[in-house]
Amino acid sequence: MNKIILLCCTLGLIFSTAFTHVNAPSAAVTHNQAELAFPMSIAFLIDLKDADSITQVKLHYGTNRDSCGTVSALAYPEFTTGSSINARWEWDMRQSGGEPPGTTIWWQWEYIDNQGKSEFTDRQEILWLDDVYDWKLLEDGLIRFHYYENDKQYASTLKNAAVEALNHLNEDIGMLPEQPVDLYIYSSTQDMRDAVFYEPGWTGGLAYPEYNILIIGIDPAELEWGQNTEAHELTHVLVGDYTFSCLGSTPTWLSEGLAVYGEGGPSSFEAAFFEQNVDSNSLMSFSVLSGGFSEDPSIADLSYSQSFYMVDYLIQTYGKEKMLSLLQRIRAGDAISDALQNAYGFDLAGFQAEWRSYYSLPALDEAAQQNMQNPTPVPTIIPIQGMDSQAVVSDPVSLESTPVALTTQASVSGIGIIDWLRSHLVLILVIAGVNCLLLIVIMLIVRQKGAK
Numbered sequence: 001m002n003k004i005i006l007l008c009c010t011l012g013l014i015f016s017t018a019f020t021h022v023n024a025p026s027a028a029v030t031h032n033q034a035e036l037a038f039p040m041s042i043a044f045l046i047d048l049k050d051a052d053s054i055t056q057v058k059l060h061y062g063t064n065r066d067s068c069g070t071v072s073a074l075a076y077p078e079f080t081t082g083s084s085i086n087a088r089w090e091w092d093m094r095q096s097g098g099e100p101p102g103t104t105i106w107w108q109w110e111y112i113d114n115q116g117k118s119e120f121t122d123r124q125e126i127l128w129l130d131d132v133y134d135w136k137l138l139e140d141g142l143i144r145f146h147y148y149e150n151d152k153q154y155a156s157t158l159k160n161a162a163v164e165a166l167n168h169l170n171e172d173i174g175m176l177p178e179q180p181v182d183l184y185i186y187s188s189t190q191d192m193r194d195a196v197f198y199e200p201g202w203t204g205g206l207a208y209p210e211y212n213i214l215i216i217g218i219d220p221a222e223l224e225w226g227q228n229t230e231a232h233e234l235t236h237v238l239v240g241d242y243t244f245s246c247l248g249s250t251p252t253w254l255s256e257g258l259a260v261y262g263e264g265g266p267s268s269f270e271a272a273f274f275e276q277n278v279d280s281n282s283l284m285s286f287s288v289l290s291g292g293f294s295e296d297p298s299i300a301d302l303s304y305s306q307s308f309y310m311v312d313y314l315i316q317t318y319g320k321e322k323m324l325s326l327l328q329r330i331r332a333g334d335a336i337s338d339a340l341q342n343a344y345g346f347d348l349a350g351f352q353a354e355w356r357s358y359y360s361l362p363a364l365d366e367a368a369q370q371n372m373q374n375p376t377p378v379p380t381i382i383p384i385q386g387m388d389s390q391a392v393v394s395d396p397v398s399l400e401s402t403p404v405a406l407t408t409q410a411s412v413s414g415i416g417i418i419d420w421l422r423s424h425l426v427l428i429l430v431i432a433g434v435n436c437l438l439l440i441v442i443m444l445i446v447r448q449k450g451a452k
Contacts, residue, residue: 027051027085027111032121034107038130039195041092044077046109046121048085053113057087063128064104066210066244085111098197100208101215102146102182103128129184130195142166142180149187154220158185158230165231166238169262174320175238175327177212183230184215192217207233209240228263235262239327247333251290254326254336256304257311265312266305274305278359285364286310286352290336313355318344 031047044059057079062072077089087109093099105128109121129135133148138159143166145159162183169175186192189204192215196206204225205216214233218226239258243250260266266274277283284299284306293303315323322343329339337347346354356364 027054027113027119029109029121032109032124034105034124034126036126036128036131038128039093039098039101039197041090041094042105042126042128043088043090044075044107044109045086045088048087048111050083051081051085051111052083053115054081054085054111055114056112057085058110058112059087059089059107060110061091061105061107063099063106064211066241093197098195099128100206100211100213101129101184101195102213103211133191139180142177144180144182145185146183147185147187149185149220151220154223155185157223158183158218158226161227162230162234165234165262168231168264169235169238172261172315172320173258174324175242177238177241179212181234181237182213183234184213185226186215186217188219189217205229205233207236207240209237210244212237212241231263232259235259238262242324242327243330245331245333248330248335250330251336252293253286253289253303253307253310254330256293257307257309260304260308261311261315266308270301270305273301274309277302277306278361281361283356283359283361283364286348286355290348310351310355313358314344314351 027048028050029046030049031045033045035043035045037043044061046057048054048057057077059075059077060072061075075089075091077087079085079087099105104125106123106125108123110118112118135146135148136155138145138147138155140159140163143159143162145155145162147155147158149155162181166176166181186195192204192206195215205214207214214230214237216226216229216233218229236255236259239250239255265271284303289303289307289310293300311323314326326339326343329342330336334342337349340351341347344351353363356362
């Protein structure tokens with residue numbers, strides 16, 4: 001019996017030791033952090049000890065941006081194997097494009113030993129924000145107002161304007177963000193531009209709907225402009241949140257029309273300019289306004305004001321419930337004509353006919369409009385967010401980060417057969433020569449076999 005007990009204890013000790021060995025950590029983390037060099041880069045560092053068996057180190061990282069699935073990036077930092085490992089990898093924003101101030105960046109290290117066993121560190125997060133300013137925070141409902149200007153009246157005025165704009169959008173349209181919106185208010189447009197990459201010099205505000213963030217440079221002497229811009233950008237964030245979809249996109253007239261609606265409508269000058277175009281029957285085609293706005297100042301001004309009156313007509317005539325239904329259909333992936341049909345009972349052409357009739361205007365010659373006012377977007381590129389490509393847009397007040405897939409497709413359609421043959425003559429001759437050579441070789445082989 002004693003021998004049996006001894007054998008059982010021995011086997012138990014062996015199995016316990018083996019189990020502990022298999023599940024014991026292959027290395028110990030002594031240092032794990034991220035260092036910001038805003039707005040240029042962020043460096044991730046990890047130190048491991050007792051790491052003789054470690055053969056590979058990986059860095060998984062990403063942001064809190066809305067996406068159509070779980071999205072993360074993977075980096076393979078260089079390191080020297082040994083009992084202690086120091087790994088470092090730098091995310092250079094100058095190459096990938098900058099993340100917006102206020103973005104939450106997360107990271108997680110993975111290290112693998114010579115048996116293929118993989119272990120992960122805990123996921124950590126850091127706020128991507130410039131530390132040259134003493135940022136302060138005012139919270140009011142779903143508004144988180146970040147600022148550094150040493151003027152309480154300045155901060156209170158702009159924070160209250162954002163809250164009022166949000167309440168206005170909720171009352172008139174029924175839109176509320178699902179999560180709090182972060183407003184980062186710089187005290188000048190230059191300060192704001194220093195915090196982002198690849199923005200044109202006239203940019204005054206930027207909306208990032210996929211992050212629930214907007215940033216604006218507001219000089220204390222330009223509070224009225226700042227309040228209007230806040231409302232405009234805040235509307236873009238909400239519309240982007242309500243219509244976020246991986247299946248389609250929001251037409252420009254709807255996005256910009258709602259943004260102008262959110263800031264209280266066009267100015268008296270813009271309203272008068274719209275009326276002039278009504279009187280002269282020179283309004284824009286709805287299909288043209290669904291794409292990018294023109295870089296021509298007069299056409300761009302008309303595009304914004306007409307978009308407002310299109311949106312305003314839908315809200316005033318049919319109510320906010322149908323507008324919300326329209327936004328939800330776009331989120332579901334409907335094209336704009338299908339979304340209008342489902343929400344209002346008419347497609348884009350039907351909406352245009354009804355709207356023009358409201359202004360006592362005749363039916364529009366769509367073909368002439370397409371030729372005369374086909375939009376030419378301003379060639380400015382939105383800063384690339386992380387690894388995603390961005391669209392080229394035109395908006396003198398704001399730029400929305402709207403990711404699109406950029407593809408390159410080769411095609412010979414539209415090229416005459418003679419031109420195609422001429423352009424590929426060298427390739428054709430080479431292929432013909434190779435075929436002739438192969439034929440000669442085959443004939444020689446056959447002849448030699450016949451001779452035997």
